[in-house]
Amino acid sequence: MNKIRQPKVEDLRQFPLLSGLEESEAKRVLDKARVISVDRGEPLFHQGDPARRIWLCRNGQLKLFRLSDSGQEQIIALINPGRSFAEATLFMPERLYPVHCAAIKPSELIGFDADDLVESLHRNPDACFQLLGTLSRRMHEKINQIESLALQNAHLRVAHYLLEEYRRREQPATFRLEASKKHIAGLLAIQPETLSRSLATLQREGALDMDARFITIRDPGKLDSIAHGALPAPH
Amino acid sequence: MNKIRQPKVEDLRQFPLLSGLEESEAKRVLDKARVISVDRGEPLFHQGDPARRIWLCRNGQLKLFRLSDSGQEQIIALINPGRSFAEATLFMPERLYPVHCAAIKPSELIGFDADDLVESLHRNPDACFQLLGTLSRRMHEKINQIESLALQNAHLRVAHYLLEEYRRREQPATFRLEASKKHIAGLLAIQPETLSRSLATLQREGALDMDARFITIRDPGKLDSIAHGALPAPH
DNA sequence: GCGCTTTATTGATTCCGGTCAAATAGATGT
DNA sequence: ACATCTATTTGACCGGAATCAATAAAGCGC
Numbered sequence: 001m002n003k004i005r006q007p008k009v010e011d012l013r014q015f016p017l018l019s020g021l022e023e024s025e026a027k028r029v030l031d032k033a034r035v036i037s038v039d040r041g042e043p044l045f046h047q048g049d050p051a052r053r054i055w056l057c058r059n060g061q062l063k064l065f066r067l068s069d070s071g072q073e074q075i076i077a078l079i080n081p082g083r084s085f086a087e088a089t090l091f092m093p094e095r096l097y098p099v100h101c102a103a104i105k106p107s108e109l110i111g112f113d114a115d116d117l118v119e120s121l122h123r124n125p126d127a128c129f130q131l132l133g134t135l136s137r138r139m140h141e142k143i144n145q146i147e148s149l150a151l152q153n154a155h156l157r158v159a160h161y162l163l164e165e166y167r168r169r170e171q172p173a174t175f176r177l178e179a180s181k182k183h184i185a186g187l188l189a190i191q192p193e194t195l196s197r198s199l200a201t202l203q204r205e206g207a208l209d210m211d212a213r214f215i216t217i218r219d220p221g222k223l224d225s226i227a228h229g230a231l232p233a234p235h
Numbered sequence: 236m237n238k239i240r241q242p243k244v245e246d247l248r249q250f251p252l253l254s255g256l257e258e259s260e261a262k263r264v265l266d267k268a269r270v271i272s273v274d275r276g277e278p279l280f281h282q283g284d285p286a287r288r289i290w291l292c293r294n295g296q297l298k299l300f301r302l303s304d305s306g307q308e309q310i311i312a313l314i315n316p317g318r319s320f321a322e323a324t325l326f327m328p329e330r331l332y333p334v335h336c337a338a339i340k341p342s343e344l345i346g347f348d349a350d351d352l353v354e355s356l357h358r359n360p361d362a363c364f365q366l367l368g369t370l371s372r373r374m375h376e377k378i379n380q381i382e383s384l385a386l387q388n389a390h391l392r393v394a395h396y397l398l399e400e401y402r403r404r405e406q407p408a409t410f411r412l413e414a415s416k417k418h419i420a421g422l423l424a425i426q427p428e429t430l431s432r433s434l435a436t437l438q439r440e441g442a443l444d445m446d447a448r449f450i451t452i453r454d455p456g457k458l459d460s461i462a463h464g465a466l467p468a469p470h
Numbered sequence: 471g472c473g474c475t476t477t478a479t480t481g482a483t484t485c486c487g488g489t490c491a492a493a494t495a496g497a498t499g500t
Numbered sequence: 501a502c503a504t505c506t507a508t509t510t511g512a513c514c515g516g517a518a519t520c521a522a523t524a525a526a527g528c529g530c
Contacts (some may be wrong), residue, residue: 090371098378131367135371136370137327139370143301194518228304275498415506
């Protein structure tokens, strides 16, 4: 964690939760907010740390993750620019971060003061509803993640993940994976070796092409049917 | 889904989210609320159904779950008396239930009208904060569930689950499992056979005793160390 | 652009936990 | 209490994915 600066008003406007604030309110919140830079690989906070700040990623990329006793890492979410995180800690009885956070790429964040935000929320019912919406959406994502971990095997999870990325971008065919394969494996709760083998199989099946971090979906229908259990005959 | 009746004001007071409402507000919400009974095994709603009601379990027991393409069921949460559910749907762009719900035992619920609740929330910032707290707590639970699925093997999950139940009750030693072993297996994302074997091992190790649905923790320390990876030597 | 660290791929092997099967014990409803 | 249906336990077996190992390919910092 490096340089520390003052964020500007423009930065706030990116933050959906606070984009509707009045001028005076915005000024107050910004006053206690700070811009913070984190080097690649460096932690922003650890699980169990007091959650004094709520974060907005301005650029770079971070991961939220848990660690097992044996050092295995499970990625809970990848954070890309424009994404805020840790809002849920505002309302926990003990305000502690429930996960670790570290930068995957050199990153720049805005850290809002937690008490400050709660005050603003008290004065802005609309912002409360915004936040309720955000948390609800995240909850839904988590349920999907649980289903995926519990009900789908490694190949299905990979196929599902690719389909979702494909659809999310709207501009089909070719796209770049949002992170290294190692991190994507961590997100899908599989080993990098398994991801590698899965992608090789999908390629062999003609569902997609791959060039380093670039994926080209050749046959979305086939990918979809694989994602729903039409597992190609094991060699 | 059977008989339909009017809930009484007392019922509302159990519901943390609305327990602070003014008399007039409470009356309005109750007016559109209904008591609904569900027989054992019967569904209350299906995944994808329009979420017109938010529920409070008054008695009985229900499960929230997802189904895989092959019919496997993953339990997302067990619902016991006093627990409300489906609040998060209020703030989703599409108000649809994200999971299935069915009664495990004959159950009685109060169904609150969704639009009605949103109105109440608009008028009661305190209730908003209540709800933000509830959703935050659930989010935390989901993160724990993800970690458990991704980072722990079957035996660790079982040991962890038992420890949590043991601690949650505060009154140590002996307690009754909150559901059938089949359902607990569904919650832990393992097969009933595996749960059976895990429990047998824990018994053999002297960590606990078991009599049908009653568990007696004999050695919490041992259970804890097993939950953290001190896997007993496989026979 | 170069050297070095990190990431990705592929093969061989192991083992956890799922599946199938069968027997027993419990529950439920009438 | 009876008959039936469901839940639980135990054994045998199999397969998917982790692990270990070795090599190749990128990506990064200077």
